[in-house]
Amino acid sequence: MDYAIGDVQGCFKTLQALLKKIQFRLDSDRLFFLGDVVNRGNNSLEVLRLIHSNKDNMQMVIGNHDFHLLVCALTERSPNKKDTFQDILTASDKSTLLDYLLERPLAIKHDNALLVHAGAPPQWNINDVLENSKLVEKNLQSKDAHIFLSKMYGNSPHTWHENLSNEEKSRYTINALMRMRFCKGNGELEFDHKLNTDKNPEGFKAWFLHPKREMSNQKVFFGHWSTLKDVTTENVYPLDHGCIWGGKLSAYNLTKQEITSQQSLEL
Numbered sequence: 475m476d477y478a479i480g481d482v483q484g485c486f487k488t489l490q491a492l493l494k495k496i497q498f499r500l501d502s503d504r505l506f507f508l509g510d511v512v513n514r515g516n517n518s519l520e521v522l523r524l525i526h527s528n529k530d531n532m533q534m535v536i537g538n539h540d541f542h543l544l545v546c547a548l549t550e551r552s553p554n555k556k557d558t559f560q561d562i563l564t565a566s567d568k569s570t571l572l573d574y575l576l577e578r579p580l581a582i583k584h585d586n587a588l589l590v591h592a593g594a595p596p597q598w599n600i601n602d603v604l605e606n607s608k609l610v611e612k613n614l615q616s617k618d619a620h621i622f623l624s625k626m627y628g629n630s631p632h633t634w635h636e637n638l639s640n641e642e643k644s645r646y647t648i649n650a651l652m653r654m655r656f657c658k659g660n661g662e663l664e665f666d667h668k669l670n671t672d673k674n675p676e677g678f679k680a681w682f683l684h685p686k687r688e689m690s691n692q693k694v695f696f697g698h699w700s701t702l703k704d705v706t707t708e709n710v711y712p713l714d715h716g717c718i719w720g721g722k723l724s725a726y727n728l729t730k731q732e733i734t735s736q737q738s739l740e741l
Contacts, residue, residue, distance in 0.1 A: 517561075
């Protein structure tokens with residue numbers, strides 16, 4: 475069986491309980507984590523070690539919290555007061571785990587579906603997502619990854635244009651695939667609003683509600699947006715159910731097309 479799992483965020487106890495509930499088998503099953511496997515919870519190190527040590531059966535895309543860990547570990551930026559990944563930064567296998575994160579993709583194509591942390595901007599098809607992801611991934615895997623990471627924080631450019639520089643294309647791609655919730659039909663991004671789709675800022679919609687969205691006929695599995703409620707859009711599968719906030723951790727069976735959730739055990 476193949477499963478997509480929403481934001482774990484260091485909730486190791488809940489993850490263990492969920493894997494037991496779905497009867498996960500290392501010899502036959504595969505897990506695809508949708509990013510944000512670390513931070514906010516108390517056991518980021520255990521979660522990342524589990525995924526790394528079972529990398530033949532467990533894959534992940536990078537989420538904004540995973541990316542933030544890389545930035546804090548490899549540049550001059552310091553963790554903020556809410557960050558809880560100090561256990562990774564002081565671990566004996568820190569370098570191994572960081573190298574593993576640097577090699578992770580921003581998006582995975584699974585059959586005809588897209589697995590991504592935040593979503594896909596409406597003007598991009600699945601090939602656009604994968605092609606632009608590769609630009610970022612190439613930089614993360616270069617010897618100058620620390621320099622690249624030091625330039626990736628910021629909200630601009632808000633809109634995609636083909637004449638953007640590689641640095642600007644990378645920053646837009648990171649923001650779109652890791653941070654996006656609301657945007658315009660042309661992919662113009664907005665980062666201040668985090669509530670449900672009915673609390674959209676004027677002129678913006680949830681990225682998956684735009685009527686001319688290029689990927690409307692393909693399944694998209696994503697995390698990142700824990701406040702989403704009552705999503706009925708076809709082919710859209712939000713899987714961040716707020717485990718770290720006392721909600722649930724969810725695994726979607728990509729083989730059987732059914733969802734299993736575990737109430738948070740962390741609080």
